[in-house]
Amino acid sequence: MRIGLGYDVHRLTAGRPLYLGGIRIPHDKGLLGHSDGDVIIHAVIDALLGASGEGDIGRLFPDSDPGLKDVRSVKLLKDVVSRLRKKRLRVDHVDVIVVAESPRLGPYFEAMKEVLAPLLGVPLDRLGLKAKTNEGLGDIGRGRAIACWAVASLRTGSRSYKRD
Secondary structure, eight states: OEEEEEEEEEEEEETSOEEETTEEEOOSEEEOSSSOOOHHHHHHHHHHHHHHTOOOHHHHSOTTOGGGTTOOHHHHHHHHHHHHHHTTEEEEEEEEEEEOSSSOOGGGHHHHHHHHHHHHTOOGGGEEEEEEOOTTOHHHHTTSEEEEEEEEEEEESOOOOOOO
């Protein structure tokens, strides 16, 4: 078994859509980034890359690459999972904590799981999603940014999980 830890944070800005966990969430601001800024997927990617010994998202998908401008992060996640499979690694479990003052994310977690679990190749019960606030502290607490922590475990082998 291999374990990796991922983290990401992006500033909120007007005029951009808000993507989190692979879905668009209604909000008056979106995350500023070279890609769509999806901090959940970015943190998960870093956790997966860390567990596989492949560095981080910035090395694999640099913000200096014009071909990645405004790319949807689900595309990046698909690429990373494909890389893992080529190394005979499979995702065992992913757990995520999103830190945001708004919007309330709980109502969107099931939709996020429906997008992320198949991309990761895991059943829904092997993907944990939680949200916390920053209790009004710092840029996150003032509603200026959203951050995310993720941990992922990988196993060797190519066998997939059976779907119920």
